[in-house]
Amino acid sequence: QIGLLNAIVTHFGSESQAWITMRGWNNIFLIAILVWLQTGYAMVIISAAIKGVPSSIIEAGRIDGASEMRVIRSIIIPYIYSTLVTVSTTIIIVSLKIFDIVYTMTGGQYGTEVIASMQYKQMFNYYDFGKGSALAIVLVIAVMPVMWYNLRQFNKQEGF
Structure with a gap:
């Protein structure tokens, strides 16, 4: 076996x-791979949302005496x-229907089998x-409540 962890151990x-x-x-290790893959996506989207918060709102909070944590908790998080x-x-949803990482790394062996x-x-x-x-139907049923919640939040935000 080769790899960074084995190099350290040996x-x-x-x-x-x-x-x-x-x-x-x-x-x-499979969870770490999934986290590694999804971190970039999450950071790009969240970073763009934070940059979309008007600086005037943040500045108004600071003028009113809000600390950095208070600005984050009371202004930025509700806004995004x-x-x-x-x-x-x-x-x-990605973690529920994960297949490629499990199939590539273990083939579903060693107790890593998932629905997909x-x-x-x-x-x-x-x-x-x-x-x-x-x-496949079980997987769709597992994903549907999450999708429904996401759509409901989106419609509430957009005012449809």
Whole structure:
């Protein structure tokens, strides 16, 4: 096994490990990969929303004596709330239907199987299209409340 973590471990005299096969650790590593992938998206969107907050509102808060934390909590966060909801729900939906990271890293082995990888196995390995379709419906049912909440917040913000 090669990699940064194994280089550090072997440098201190221990043996290299197959980290991705270790139950418990493998899920932590998969979560770290997903966080790494989604951080850029979230930061770009949230940064753009923060830059969209009018400086006059922030300045008025500071003139009124608000501390930095108070400005963030009482002015910036309420102003970008709809963006935070959109980013959060998008990341929740991505994490619910995650397939590529699990399939690429472990193939769903070692206790890392998710609904999307079960669906893939049922449909393309076992040719059981009924179970695969049922799992797809379960995934849609899991995603629908999050999408509904996101749309409701968007409509409330836009005044539709």
